[in-house]
Amino acid sequence: MLQTIRDRMTGPILWGIVGVLIVPFAFFGIQSLQSGGGADPTVAEVGGVKITQSQFHGAYQRAYQDLQQRMGPDFRADELQQNQLRDNVLKSLVQDLVLQQYTRDTGYRIDDAGVREYLEAMPYFQENGHFSADRYRSALSSVGQSPEQFEARVRQQLPVEQLRGAVLDSAFITPREGEAAWKLQRQQRVFSYVKFEPAKYLASVTVSDDQVKQRYEQKKDSYKAPExxxxxxxxxxxxxxxxxxxxSADVLKAIYEARKAGLFSTPEQRRASHILIAFGADKDAAKKKADDLYDKIKAGADFAELAKANSDDPGSKNKGGDLGLVKHGMMVPKFESALFALNKAGEVSEPVQTEFGWHLIKLDELKPAETQAFDDxxxxxxxxxxxxxxxxxxxxxxxxxxxxxxxxxxxxxxxxxxxxxxxxxxxxxxxxxxxxxxxxxxxxxxxxxxxxxxxxxxxxxxxxxxxxxxxxxxxxxxxxxxxxLQQADVAEQIRGELKDEAAKAKAKAGADALLKSLADGQTFELATKAAGVASVSPGAVQRDNKDLPPALVQALFKMPHPASGKLGYGQAALDNGDIAVIALSAVNDPATQSSDVKDMQSAGLQLRNARAGSEFSAYRDAVEKEVKVKIKATPLTSDADAGG
The missing domain is CATH 3.10.50 (Chitinase A; domain 3)
Incomplete structure (x- = not known):
């Protein structure tokens, strides 16, 4: 029972729901999207439900502030890609509505018991491994939400996560694909390369005043000082x-009396253990087993040993059924009533039926309620x-x-x-x-x-x-x-731009000329010597290499296998502007051994997860067509965009 819930507390479901609490812009909810005013322009329509400019703007602001908080001192407003953030926020709002409407229309539902079970199992709301009603209310209060509001969002979002889980869990790969993925990860490529660096051509580049003037006239509108x-x-x-x-002390005393129950008092707690006998296919047989165990306990059998051997709660059985400290509100009502009816440590209840099965409940320790003194x-x-x-x-x-x-x-x-x-x-x-x-x-x-x-x-x-x-x-x-800006204001800037462009063009021409020589049959050694560039031989590298420029590694692993005894040639534009010419000499696949099975399985799992993500994206796109999404206008990210 408990372990099943804990197992669900990883992955997208947990963080999707906690995201409702912590990052509200990610999951808006249909109700909030329907609250736009009549004069509010519509930016998108999802199955007849409108997303207005003000709703988008609110979501954009929250996304912007969240980005600020996550990046901290590294955040730079002048480097923010506002169009990309705008598109991502609108896409998030649309997709959320699409999936909510689709799951509602196709019959996905979550009942009150499911919501309660889910919330009680969320680590975010737990203390010492158990649900805390106080922490739950406090966490919601800190972000201005009531339990009713939050539970409505959870009830709305869980069906979406059920759908997402159903699609993701359906993805699979074959063992052969897992092995192939492992081999690709560890494949090594042996190569050499040379670089044509624009910086080395700058000294040979001259830019005339006429060229500067021509460029200024061509791009005059772009040479402006921004407001x-x-x-x-x-x-x-x-x-x-x-x-x-x-x-005064009287004021503090009044606060103390008002907050005593919630802040300065610890309610009665009971350390409990249990043995769970799940109903299975035969409810009567489960009851008989519970009765037999109860008789053994009354006859002096060790409760913990019986729990380890018989309990169907994998989360507690290996601990002898130990559930830790329990207080009112943490367990389902029938379980709680039976536990708090026990009077002394060591006492065991008769079999108690809940929706999870039959329980034998043992009171291990009773901790009475305590209240801190005002003068503490x-x-x-x-x-x-x-x-x-x-x-x-x-x-x-x-x-x-x-x-x-x-x-x-x-x-x-x-x-x-x-x-x-x-x-x-x-x-x-x-x-x-x-x-x-x-x-x-x-x-x-x-x-x-x-x-x-x-x-x-x-x-x-x-x-x-x-x-x-x-x-x-x-x-x-x-x-x-x-x-x-006048030409004189930007002349040096333009001159620098033109020199950089000319130097890059010379570097590209040098790389192209080298490739042509190699294609004509000249050897790599002679061709590079004639071009005046020195080759570098990193040896055998894998695709996760961090020492070489990423663009170089990416281009290397996109090249076809070279013919036997020959070199394959390619070109890569590096991030710093250099042009690399690559000579690929060998592709070495790793030999497989029995000790590599776990690594292959891990590689296969990564591939399966990637495939699952792609399949869900495709499924969501198909749903989006069915729900009918219409983008009415490009949303504005600020009032200033309106041209005021």
């Missing part, structure tokens, strides 16, 4: 608010922290309301806002639509900065959430519109 802006802003952050002074120093510290946290949240909420009101009532200046809330007016550095540092790396701030509200109307922005506990109001401090 840029400096922002003035005020920020309100919960973690920057000063802590309140310690309150650790309790006092926790109470003070709670008071200061709540005080800060209250002040933050009050100041947030005032921030919104003051910035609206004084649209032409931040000074009244700053004075009323005792905040400092700060200024960003210059940044473009690609973003900048600090708050200018936030996509919502960038969108507001280049909106008509700031640039044309010269107003304050609305409060912008950097995160739920960090708000900023921004306004234009300085602005420069896009401007045409």
């Amino acid at each position: 840029r802006i400096k922002l003035a802003y005020v920020e309100l952050a919960l973690d920057q608010l000063p802590k309140a002074a310690a309150p 120093p650790a309790v006092q510290k926790q109470l003070l922290d709670l008071y200061q946290q709540q005080d800060a949240v209250t002040r933050f909420n009050d100041m947030s309301t005032k921030l919104d009101q003051m910035s609206f009532e004084n649209p032409a200046s931040l000074d009244p806002v700053a004075k009323a809330l005792n905040l400092q007016v700060k200024t960003t550095d210059w940044f473009t639509r690609k973003g900048g540092g600090d708050i200018a790396a936030n996509q919502a701030v960038i969108a507001a900065a280049f909106s008509s509200e700031l640039i044309k109307d010269d107003n304050n922005s609305k409060p912008i959430a950097i995160d739920p506990q960090h708000l900023v109001v921004v306004r234009k401090a300085e602005y420069e519109a896009p401007r045409q």
